[in-house]
Amino acid sequence: MNTLAPRLSALDALAPLKTWWPIVLGLLVLYVPTYWMLANGLWNTDDYAHGPIVLAVSLFLIWHQRQLLQSSAAEKGQSYPVTGWIVLAAGLLLYAIGRSQGLILFEVGSQIPVLLGAFLIVSGMSLV
DSSP states (O other), rough: OOOOOOOOOOOHHTTTHHHHHHHHHHHHHHHHHHHHHHHHHHGGGGGTHHHHHHHHHHHHHHHHTHHHHHHHHHHOOOOOHHHHHHHHHHHHHHHHHHHHHHHHHHHHHHHHHHHHHHHHHTTOOOOO
């Protein structure tokens, strides 16, 4: 009889990254140029200098509530991949229009549906 507890390896700790690394890479490819453009342009003016502060506070709040997001996705157990794909497609269309036409509001605003769509596809969080 084996009374030893199973040991977790470093690969077991990295298992969630197998799902999320392509999404994170895609988001970086999409939005790093946007933030670079904002940092070197619009955020340098007095009217929009609060942009990095709002971004930092938003990221902090998301990080602070990450356990709630993970637990609600796991406890519901329902998946909404069709809804996720529709929301993701709408967000990517909004991004493409914003990037091609130089509409920064569309380009930055597309992050919400893109992130929500990716989260619905991968985690299956309930919409209600």
